[in-house]
Amino acid sequence: MEHNSKSLIKEKIPVTSSNIYTDKNSLIILVQFFFGVLVVVAVNWYPTRLIFDQNAWYLLIFMPFGMYGNLWLFVFSIAGLTWIIMKILRKIHPVKQGIFPLDSDEFKYYKRRYWVSYFALWLVRALPLPWVDYLVYSMLGNKVGSYVCLYDSWIDIELIEFGKNVMTSMNSVIMSHAIFQDKFVQLRTVLKDNSIVGAEAVVAPGTILEEEAILGAGCSSYVGQILEPGVIHLGNPATKVMKQKSFVSPPESEPGREED
Numbered sequence: 001m002e003h004n005s006k007s008l009i010k011e012k013i014p015v016t017s018s019n020i021y022t023d024k025n026s027l028i029i030l031v032q033f034f035f036g037v038l039v040v041v042a043v044n045w046y047p048t049r050l051i052f053d054q055n056a057w058y059l060l061i062f063m064p065f066g067m068y069g070n071l072w073l074f075v076f077s078i079a080g081l082t083w084i085i086m087k088i089l090r091k092i093h094p095v096k097q098g099i100f101p102l103d104s105d106e107f108k109y110y111k112r113r114y115w116v117s118y119f120a121l122w123l124v125r126a127l128p129l130p131w132v133d134y135l136v137y138s139m140l141g142n143k144v145g146s147y148v149c150l151y152d153s154w155i156d157i158e159l160i161e162f163g164k165n166v167m168t169s170m171n172s173v174i175m176s177h178a179i180f181q182d183k184f185v186q187l188r189t190v191l192k193d194n195s196i197v198g199a200e201a202v203v204a205p206g207t208i209l210e211e212e213a214i215l216g217a218g219c220s221s222y223v224g225q226i227l228e229p230g231v232i233h234l235g236n237p238a239t240k241v242m243k244q245k246s247f248v249s250p251p252e253s254e255p256g257r258e259e260d
Helices: 005-010 024-053 057-092 105-126 130-140
Strands: 098-101 160-162 177-180 183-186 189-191 231-235 238-243
Touching: 024 057, 024 105, 057 105, 057 130, 098 105, 105 130, 105 183
Parallel strands: 160 189
Antiparallel strands: 098 183, 177 183, 231 238
């Protein structure tokens, strides 16, 4: 049975951790790992036979490039498999928004989607190219605008929307789900154009950062909170606001001195 999310919003309940414990669903990581290994072995089977069967030792010159290419092949093969499995899971049980009991199908399928995406996200976040993050997050179902900074933050696997020029700071957390007591909260979280999440800040499920809104460092929103545009929000949960000030002020002219 679905709970009413308005009660949590009215009470300004702050976010808790995801609490997704390791269970049998995490075994999918082994399947993904062996799939990636099989793809790499299959692609390299013929070049390796050339080296040993036909003494084509000159191919060893390209080994450094091959190692780097195999790394990318391994990661993207797992990402592709993850995308397929996620499509199947969402077809079987579409994602719903709301507040549900922990024994609901919504929570069970979230855990399955979480562990399916875990390994792929871990791999791409370890790679040095930031655009790979955007690609895989988009494949998983999040919307990522242009010129978005996601480098050092933790981001949920789905129901997240980033506008343009959004910045998430070091160790910040962007969530579309949470566990509160005996409830599973799953709500779309939106960060609109030019919004900023400060360092170690926590964005709760259902939060909407309006354009140019800022959630201060170390602060958190509450479930379903709407952060006003153009101001800085402070507190845990964020209930105080302050105006944004320009870092660069125009020079004031000295008394009695005319401008050139």
